[in-house]
Structures are given as structure tokens and as C-alpha cells.
Amino acid sequence: MWxxxxxxxxxxxxxFQLRYRGAVLGVAWAAIQPLAMIFIYTVIxxxxxxxxxxxxxxxxxxxxxxxxxxxxxxLFAETVQRGQSIFLDNAxxxxxxxxxxxxxxxxxxxxxxxxxxxxxxxxxxxxxxxGNFPGLxxxxxxxLVVVQMLFALGLGIALGVFNxxxxxxxxxxxxxxxxxxxxxxxxxxxxILPDWMRSWMSLNPMFHLVTAYQQxxxxxxxxxxxxxxxxxxxxxxxxxxxxGLFRRKVGEIVDQL
Numbered sequence: 004m005w006x007x008x009x010x011x012x013x014x015x016x017x018x019f020q021l022r023y024r025g026a027v028l029g030v031a032w033a034a035i036q037p038l039a040m041i042f043i044y045t046v047i048x049x050x051x052x053x054x055x056x057x058x059x060x061x062x063x064x065x066x067x068x069x070x071x072x073x074x075x076x077x078l079f080a081e082t083v084q085r086g087q088s089i090f091l092d093n094a095x096x097x098x099x100x101x102x103x104x105x106x107x108x109x110x111x112x113x114x115x116x117x118x119x120x121x122x123x124x125x126x127x128x129x130x131x132x133x134g135n136f137p138g139l140x141x142x143x144x145x146x147l148v149v150v151q152m153l154f155a156l157g158l159g160i161a162l163g164v165f166n167x168x169x170x171x172x173x174x175x176x177x178x179x180x181x182x183x184x185x186x187x188x189x190x191x192x193x194x195i196l197p198d199w200m201r202s203w204m205s206l207n208p209m210f211h212l213v214t215a216y217q218q219x220x221x222x223x224x225x226x227x228x229x230x231x232x233x234x235x236x237x238x239x240x241x242x243x244x245x246x247g248l249f250r251r252k253v254g255e256i257v258d259q260l
Contacts (some may be wrong), residue, residue, distance in 0.1 A: 004103060004109065006106065007018060007071070007102060007103055007106050008084065009019060009110050010102065010106060010113035010166045011106050011110055011113065012113075014106075014110045015110055015113040015117065017115050018110070018114045019114070019117070029222070030056065034121055034125065036122075037074070037121060037122035037125050037126070038125055040070070040073065040074075040122070040126060041066075041070055041124065041126060041129050047153075053195070063133055063135060064121060066223060067130070067135060067220050067221055068192070068217055068220075068221050069189070069190060070126055070129075070220075071126075071213075071216045071219070071220040072187070072188070072189035072190070072213050072216065072217060073189060074119070074122050074123055074126055075151070075212065075213055075216045076184060076187070076189055076209070076213065077118075077122065077212070078116070078118075078119040078148075078151065078152075078155070078157045079151055079154075079209065079212075080180050080184070081115045081118065081158070082111060082112065082115045082152065082155035082156060082159055083158050083159040083162065083176065084159070084176070084180070085111045085114070085115060085154050085159065086108065086111055086155070086156060086158070086159015086160050086162060086163050087159050087163045087166050087172060087173055087176050088163065088166065088173055089107050089108070089111055089160070090107075090163050090166070090167050090256055090260065091157070091163075091166060091167065093107055093201055094260040097256070097257050097260060098260060103105070104249070104253060107157050111156065111159065112152055112156055115152075115155075116148075116152070119148075123144075127141070128255075130220070135220075137219055137220055137223040138223065140219050140223060140224060140225050141219060143215070143219055143225055143226055144219060146231070147212060147215055147216060147226070147231065150212065150231060150234055150235045150238055151212050151238075153235075153238040153239065153241075153242050154184035154208060154212075154234065154237070154238035154241060154242075156242065156245070157238060157241035157243075157244065157245040157246075158245070159245075160245040160246075160248075160249060161241065161244060161245040161248055162176050162254050163254065164245075164248050167252075167255075167256050167258060167259050167260065168255075182210065182250045183207075186204075186207060187207060187209045187210055187213055188204070188213065188214065189213060193210075193214070196223055205230070208234045208237055208238075210230075211227075211230035211231055211233065211234045212231065212234060214226070214227075215227065215230070215231055216257055
């Protein structure tokens with residue numbers, strides 16, 4: 004992998020160039036889009052619409068709650084979606100070139116993390132400017148991102164293998180992600196749900212991760228690590244399954260493309 008670092012970095016750079024090719028502002032859109040999102044969710048929702056978060060004080064509490072969840076979900080969803088199309092998108096490379104196939108998930112991770120870093124960095128700047136920076140507890144984001152990326156990449160690569168043999172997989176995964184988003188307390192607090200729904204919510208891995216981010220940025224507290232640890236174990240299992248599936252099917256994948 005280290006010997007192919009130039010290929011990995013060049014591929015990530017090319018992904019950015021392709022995404023913003025032809026745009027007058029170019030890669031500046033990578034910052035403009037998250038800035039617009041932060042402005043809408045913090046200023047419009049919190050100030051203009053006067054939306055409040057139950058049990059939380061502060062003029063921007065609900066906007067911060069929204070941003071913490073949506074920025075986090077964006078990283079997860081983009082990683083899964085790019086993972087499930089990774090082999091179809093790189094069919095020519097897989098057929099014609101000899102290179103470590105595991106560089107492809109690394110490229111996906113590098114690109115989505117770069118996008119996330121831009122949005123997350125702007126979010127932190129906003130928190131600093133408004134006096135809502137959580138302090139040292141922000142360091143808890145590091146293990147959360149590691150667990151989340153392991154889970155998203157494992158899920159994405161497994162779906163990517165299935166997608167080669169059953170092309171409906173990409174469409175189905177897009178629908179599932181839409182339902183999954185609303186099944187996770189991102190735009191609503193879990194406290195408004197009835198008791199029977201709260202008990203089922205604990206089965207949602209993203210519930211534990213999103214709640215952990217919200218604890219950091221809204222409550223300014225260290226997250227509940229028990230739930231994160233469970234998701235971490237599940238993420239390792241998914242990643243190992245995806246790796247084994249890929250190794251078993253890699254020959255058939257190249258033939259099928």
C-alpha cells in the first residue's frame with residue numbers, strides 16, 4: 004500500500020477535479036456548500052424560525068444539534084454510496100492494470116474524509132466564533148470517526164461486491180439510506196419518541212454514533228462509550244466480512260465487469 008501512495012493521492016486529487024470540473028468557482032464549492040448548510044441550520048432554524056432543542060439552553064443549540072448529526076451522517080452516507088459503486092466505477096482499472104485492489108477502499112476513505120474535514124473544520128470555526136466550542140471533549144471525535152469509517156467502509160465494500168452481480172443493489176441501498184436517515188435522531192431528539200421506539204432505537208448502530216457526536220457538541224460532554232464500543236465491535240465484524248467476501252470474489256468481479 005505504501006508503494007502505491009502516489010497512485011492513491013493522485014486518485015483522490017483526480018476525484019476532486021472531476022467533481023468540480025467545469026465549475027467557475029472550482030473546488031471552492033467544497034467550502035461554499037458546507038458553509039451554506041451551517042448558515043441554514045444555525046441561523047435560519049435557530050434565529051429566524053426560533054427552533055428550540057428540548058432540555059438545552061443557548062440560541063444555537065438546535066442548529067448545532069442538526070449540524071453535528073448531518074455532517075456526521077454525510078460522511079457515513081457518502082462512504083457507503085461510493086463504496087457500493089467502487090468496482091463498477093473502476094472497471095477499466097481492474098481489467099487493465101495490476102495494482103493492490105485494496106487501494107480502492109483507501110481512495111474512497113481518503114476522498115470522503117477530505118470532504119468531511121472541510122465541513123467539520125468550518126463547523127468548528129463557527130463554534131469558536133459563537134462561543135460554543137466544546138473544549139477538550141472534541142478529541143472524542145477521533146475514535147468516533149475511526150469506528151464510523153470502519154463501519155461505513157465495511158458496509159460499502161460488501162455492497163460493492165453484491166452490486167457487481169446484482170445491479171439493483173445500488174438502487175436499494177440508496178432507498179435504505181433514506182429510511183435509515185429518518186430512523187436516526189438527527190433532525191429530532193430521541194426524547195420525543197414513545198418508549199417502545201426508544202428501546203428499538205438502540206439496535207441502530209448510527210444512533211449510538213450520532214448521539215455521541217451530539218453529546219460532544221451540544222452537551223459538551225464525553226460520549227457514552229459503551230454504545231460506541233458495541234458499534235466498534237460490529238464495525239470490525241462487518242469489515243472482516245467485507246474483506247473476506249472481496250478476497251473470495253475478486254476473480255469473479257473482474258470477469259463480471
